[in-house]
Amino acid sequence: MTASPRALRSGRVLAGLALVLFVGICAILAPLIAPHDPAEQNLLAILLPPAWALDGSPVFPLGTDSLGRCVLSRLIYGARTAMSVAIVASVGAMLLGSILAHVCGYFGGALDWVVGRAVDVWMSFPPVILSLILMVGLGTGLDKMILAIILVDWTRFCRVLRSEVLVVTQRDYVTAARLLGFTHWQTITREILPATLPLLITLLSLEMGIAVVVEAILSFVGMGVKPEQAAWGQMIADARQYVYQSPWNLLLPMLAIILAVSGFNLLGDGLRRVLDVRLAELGR
């Protein structure tokens, strides 16, 4: 890969990677670095401010929420929820969307028509509404949320990649490969996929940012993870009711979301520039 050293020299890619790695390491090492159990309640110490404030306590570095749970630990465990959704849901949506895009763009025909109409139908639904409705049907929980995001966001990959596959399929080297006796499968995996891969990687990185936001939104509305699991959106929903008493509880999870999403966006934008992919249209 000639792209990897070039990618590592780009400031955006490095900054994005640093942010994503920071959140990722917090997520992986959560049981080791979190000072408390995220579900542990301490009703004698509710709504404490962070340790640097006047009546803060060093036991709870970032204070406590309305049930006396440690905010720092909940933030760290929330990173776990956010990152697992970001990675599993995005990869799932990428697999579904890009497989359909490659098959449809390469073969065309009836399947292409059906998938194209399905994308139209999906696009006529605001993603937030569609994922809410799916969560009603599926029920709450981390796995259900991941499934809902996959079922909503596969179109983002399918739409953009399909037009790219259409362009690549017309190239002479693809015809040459067919003439050399490559099977359809070989042509797609060896000739077309390498050409669409840069776009795919960029889209994947941006989709991870989107997945973090969707996870936060669903948890905020109360249709995300189970109540006992820590999630940033849930922390925001909880802190919103006590915003006058402890504004920090609202600001910190918001900051965490912005940090994670801007990491993925910087990474995606940097990769797009480095890999020089023309993203004609890019949904949010």
Added chain:
Amino acid sequence: MLAPVLSLLGRRLLAAIPILLIVSALLFCVLRVLPVDPAAMSLPPGATTAEVEAQRREMGLERPLAVQYLIWLQHAVHGEFGRSIHYRRDAGTLVAETLPATVELAVMAMAIAGMLGLCGGLLLFRLRGTSVETVGDLVSMLLLSIPEFLWGLILLFLFGVVLHLLPFTGRLSPGFMRPSITGFLLLDTLLARRSDMLCDALAHMALPAVALGLAFSPTLMRVLRSSLFDVYAEDFITQARLRGISETRILLGHALKNAALPTLTLAGVQFGFLFGGTLLVEIIYSYPGMGNLMVDAVRNADLPIIQAVGLAYCVMVLLINTAVDSLYLVLNPKLRVR
């Protein structure tokens, strides 16, 4: 100029019918796999099994799914979406009551997003080649990372809680009796010539509309900037420079018109998403629109409402896309040639 627009509208409306049919069928199927029994939910908790059975038969729940859907469709075409289980009122009426509030919010937010996108895009482009360019770029990137519900909370916190500048719940201050002429609050206050009430309503809408507008402007900014770059590579810009036209006039009078078209295409998709974004902003600001109705319905598993609201969102997105496409046709002379 009217004929192609009308034919586009006709074609779009025809294409919308199958989409709406499929969406309604999908909605129907997703909501029927729910582990809740609509019959048991519509009866008081003490109902006997026999009563629940009778209710099931009355609601047609023992028939095949396809038949149930056709019955529902037949009613829906007549504007009957069933009675809300929770509110015990007609779901269609509830949607009709909340839709105007959401539409007003969305239109206001689109205007703000469009304005910010235009100014921001021009500014970002003007900064090209200067040392501030990277700063502008990073700021737009950071803005892109803040979704509408975070903007909603940030603005609520800043202007509502810390500065006490703007109201942040509901649509009107208590004490105002809203006139009901069209259902659209801003229009009604105008028609009733109540400027005090109009100001109050606008103050209540300011934070939610700005939050939504801010969330959707960075994409427009960035696309406008990159299409301006494309336009500046064209010969007619060089020629305009040779004719001695000032840079500002080239940018605003020549380049902007051409760069606006790709931005408009994207705006169509973005505004569809924006309409969905109203849901979160409505919840944050307790704004009485379709979003709050939807989330209440979701929490209560109120199927008739979820179906009706879901369909209403879908219709609005299709309408927005059609409107933007028609505008595109009006603005792009190339497409008008037969």
